[in-house]
Amino acid sequence: MTDRLAPVLDRIDCDMDAALDRLLALLRIPSISTDPAYKAECDRAADWLVADLAAMGVNAEKRATDGHPMVVGHLRGRGPHLLFYGHYDVQPVDPLNLWHRDPFDPAIEDTPAGRVIRGRGAADDKGQLMTFVEACRAWIAVHGSLPVNITFLLEGEEESGSPSLVPFLRDNAAELTADLALICDTGMFDPQTPAITTMLRGLLGEEVTIHGPSKDLHSGMFGGAAMNPARVLARILADLHDDQGRVTVPGFYDGVPELSPELRAQWEGLDFDHAAFLGGVGLSEPAGEAGRSALEMIWSRPTCEINGMWSGYTGAGFKTVLPAQASAKVSFRLVGDQDPLAIRESFRAFVQERLPADCRAEFAPHGASRASVMATDHPAFEAARQALSDEWPRAAAFIGSGGSIPIAGYFKGMLGMESMLIGFGRDDDQIHSPNEKYDLESFHGGIRSWARILDAVSKDG
Amino acid sequence: MTDRLAPVLDRIDCDMDAALDRLLALLRIPSISTDPAYKAECDRAADWLVADLAAMGVNAEKRATDGHPMVVGHLRGRGPHLLFYGHYDVQPVDPLNLWHRDPFDPAIEDTPAGRVIRGRGAADDKGQLMTFVEACRAWIAVHGSLPVNITFLLEGEEESGSPSLVPFLRDNAAELTADLALICDTGMFDPQTPAITTMLRGLLGEEVTIHGPSKDLHSGMFGGAAMNPARVLARILADLHDDQGRVTVPGFYDGVPELSPELRAQWEGLDFDHAAFLGGVGLSEPAGEAGRSALEMIWSRPTCEINGMWSGYTGAGFKTVLPAQASAKVSFRLVGDQDPLAIRESFRAFVQERLPADCRAEFAPHGASRASVMATDHPAFEAARQALSDEWPRAAAFIGSGGSIPIAGYFKGMLGMESMLIGFGRDDDQIHSPNEKYDLESFHGGIRSWARILDAVSKDG
Known part of the structure; x- marks a missing residue:
């Protein structure tokens, strides 16, 4: 044949x-x-x-x-x-x-x-x-x-x-x-x-906008007294990971399996070149959860990444504006039985719990798929x-x-x-x-x- | 006459x-x-x-x-x-x-x-x-x-x-x-x-860019393993204030005077309408240092504000990019004898100390004037x-x-x-x-x- x-x-x-x-x-x-x-x-x-x-x-x-x-x-x-x-x-x-x-x-x-x-x-x-x-x-x-x-x-x-x-x-x-x-x-x-x-990892996409003052303010006239939503957003985004690189959204690791010994052995046999993988893009150290290999991080562990963020004046030069809002696009890669809709709810609650007085959060979904x-x-x-x-x-x-x-x-x-x-x-x-x-x-x-x-x-x- | x-x-x-x-x-x-x-x-x-x-x-x-x-x-x-x-x-x-x-x-x-x-x-x-x-x-x-x-x-x-x-x-x-x-x-x-x-308050302007991977990456292929500079920047910006609203850059409050009793009395006599001042821009609570009035916050206390920040994809829709860099424009309002050049050095050291492996910071100055x-x-x-x-x-x-x-x-x-x-x-x-x-x-x-x-x-x- x-x-x-x-x-x-x-x-x-x-x-x-x-x-x-x-x-x-x-x-x-x-x-x-x-x-x-x-x-x-x-x-x-x-x-x-x-x-x-x-x-x-x-x-x-x-x-x-x-x-x-x-x-x-x-x-x-x-x-x-x-x-x-x-x-x-x-x-x-x-x-x-x-x-x-x-x-x-x-x-x-x-x-x-x-x-x-x-x-x-x-x-x-x-x-x-x-x-x-x-x-x-x-x-x-x-x-x-x-x-x-x-x-x-x-x-x-x-x-x-x-x-x-x-x-x-x-x-x-x-x-x-x-x-x-x-x-x-x-x-x-x-x-x-x-x-x-x-x-294949699943994907949950979320866009969050923190609203503070009703309009952009002069940072001289209002700076110090008015809540800056960029500061609020930075703090929320910083809170998403702990010092060990683990995602802190409650319940995030529910349904995340450990590798079977068989699959772990098979992957180790692939002789994945961690240094070349990261070195090819100018990096040297795996940045995810402490104690995991880079191959685990990208194939079998869930993640949370900031894909975009923006607030205030981003052009050439300087503008002493206190911005009215700050936004971020955040995505979660999911594995095993992680439930994207449950994580979406937990993420939104995580943000809401961290809002100070005079701030509110607006959310937009961008897809939710299981692994x-x-x-x-x-x-x-x-x-x-x-x-x-x-x-x-x-x-x-x-x-x-x-x-x-x-x-x-x-x-x-x-x-x-x-x-x-x-x-x-x-x-x-x-x-x-x-x-x-x-x-x-x-x-x-x-x-x-x-x-x-x-x-x-x-x-x- | x-x-x-x-x-x-x-x-x-x-x-x-x-x-x-x-x-x-x-x-x-x-x-x-x-x-x-x-x-x-x-x-x-x-x-x-x-x-x-x-x-x-x-x-x-x-x-x-x-x-x-x-x-x-x-x-x-x-x-x-x-x-x-x-x-x-x-x-x-x-x-x-x-x-x-x-x-x-x-x-x-x-x-x-x-x-x-x-x-x-x-x-x-x-x-x-x-x-x-x-x-x-x-x-x-x-x-x-x-x-x-x-x-x-x-x-x-x-x-x-x-x-x-x-x-x-x-x-x-x-x-x-x-x-x-x-x-x-x-x-x-x-x-x-x-x-x-x-x-009059002085002003120190700084632009900081955190560089991570050598180029924008696919967050599926690299997410979890590659350091995300937006995450690094968010953590640095979040660290700039403590829970009492005080700026944490070392030495920042050197040369900041307390109000004289006379000036404090004169300002209290102005019957400044804090509620109207903040209410006019959609706010209700002074967001600066705990225990200070809004008038003090804007006239006689120093500040640190994020005037702009940007990283990754900020357009319509969603892009699962892991950005190569993240930037912020940050300004400090200065009072009394605060030294803008000393604060610039301290801020830059503050950023450098917080950089994880594989990240570097680039700075651009945007003016430095005393009060x-x-x-x-x-x-x-x-x-x-x-x-x-x-x-x-x-x-x-x-x-x-x-x-x-x-x-x-x-x-x-x-x-x-x-x-x-x-x-x-x-x-x-x-x-x-x-x-x-x-x-x-x-x-x-x-x-x-x-x-x-x-x-x-x-x-x-």
Whole structure:
């Protein structure tokens, strides 16, 4: 049966230039979902994908939601029915001055570590989702059809909390339910070691604004006598961690499991290079809970982070203003059975308890998803692990991930469908940061990996 | 001798419409000194003032500095030599969405509390400086000359720390030294009670940036393991005050005097309405040091305020970034003999001591001026107090001020010249805030007050 795979891999190798041109075209569309100013661009990215899928023979269409549209496509083949999920929206690009090129004028760049595709969305997630699309294109070009039944579901709100996803899954449950979901939004363990991500942290986002005086005041006229909400907010944010790096919100650690001895041994066997991981971003010491390894901190421990804060005058020079309000965006990464809604309530109470006279707090929610643990006993996991191991220098690993991909939880909870998370990103891809990139090796090897996985899981099915 | 004053006051009353037109023309020039984008506008404001003074017969000119220009003018008369100081630059206008009109399209508005001049700079300081200019214009129109010798010094960098002022005073000391300086940048005690401000707080401004990772990181990939500089900054800012509202920077209270029993009794006699002062801006409880009155907090106690802070993603929606840096603008109001340079060093050490591994702090200074106490035994103070008491419903008071006007300290230290601070602002003028205004009563009564003061001090001289 390997003869059916070899020509697909050859076709992929020959078609790389055209595949790159297609990816660059998609990267040129600034589909920033969190900023309403880019609504039309999100729409344009969805149209581009519909056209690209349709050109391959997929029955694809753009589906309206209350937010950005979904792209849904179906292609009948033989064998098992798989749903493929990716997202076409991207993160904002600020601070723009730290980019060395226009984030939406992508290009192939030569770097000391190899050739990379530079631009916002190159890795997260346009480059990744196109690895799967290109693998399908090559299968169809060689064999006229796929060895599986495929449903594509490409979302445009992943970077802004996916507000339309749950209603869309609910309203289209029958159409979208498959035997297994494939999600391409994760990374390799290292450039030689492919990975299937089997543990994902959940995410709770909260925005809090502390209101004090009814307007900005002159700090000379009122300073000393009037409560400064920036001071109140700083104290609340400072209180969120104790001196051991533990989060102090009451009940926060309810439902947080310790690693099993087996998983701890497996992770220790990965020889994770803590120094290189932190050193690559200018750091040397793990900053989380005392007594935990960096790998535990990012894969299996919950966190609380300040993602943004602002108050008063932030421009050039100085302004002696006593600000009327101060705001912060705070997120919590969740593991095990932590309940995001209970933590939201506890966090809000934590803030309220710390408000002095004349201050009030206003809250805005930004998503709440539980952690996920995948069903690694599903036979497709072993088939995919073998397929990945065939493509890359080292054998594939089952790993955890610090990031949150709530979609896996929704697929399981709403559609009863297991998910398999496979992706080809690297730790230094600078996703969510300036100068995001995706290695050409990731893109090329990713396409080839999916071709192998389609072959492998169709033999199982 | 009162017959020489009466026609000047009449002339002022008749000329009010034209005086308002002149002020509105000056207010239309967006001379924001702290923002380099408005450099040409600062220049234009200086040109406008030179032309206006020249039209009155003043020998006026624009003098270049390394920053925005000075306007210097001389007009010979009889009697003592006074230097008048005001500033033509204004504060930034953000947040612009809280203004109910374009800040640089000023207008006369009817309000329940009377007619006001609305626009950036109406009170601070264009409206105030024009009260003096208009009083001189009226004297010259009626009598052909002034009863004093006048030197005008109008600065364009007061709102941005006056970087060019000290060199300019040093280079032009002989030309600028007079018998007494008049400074019009302060307020009345209340709308019925004029005031001469005899105690001014000093000001120390510091900007601190905490650097952590070498770039913005994804909070999923690195959250928990990488030090978040926003968390470090929040903890440092929270540490600046203890639970009693006292500033914790070591040595901060060195040189802070207690009020004399006499001054304490005089201030208690002013019947300051603490509830109205705070209630007017939506507050109810003095937020400073426990056991101090609000009047002490703003006139005679030192403070530490956060004037601005920012880190990470601050736009709409949510971005799960772990920021590379976090910044704050912090200012200290100083009293008595507090040494701003010693406090700067102590503050910087305070920050450095609180930095965890992998973080570093960067500092930028924003001005450092000592507190001032005026020479109220100079005979002009009593003459001016009487003149002010003649104009307004209640007798004039010697008061303190929470704000900082470092110029008085420079005049004393560099030119050996005492200063008399008289102004007509009100607590609700919203200087440095959206919707700044200056009451028509302040403007009109201010012009009349200066006419009376010129008369009174020239009889002394």
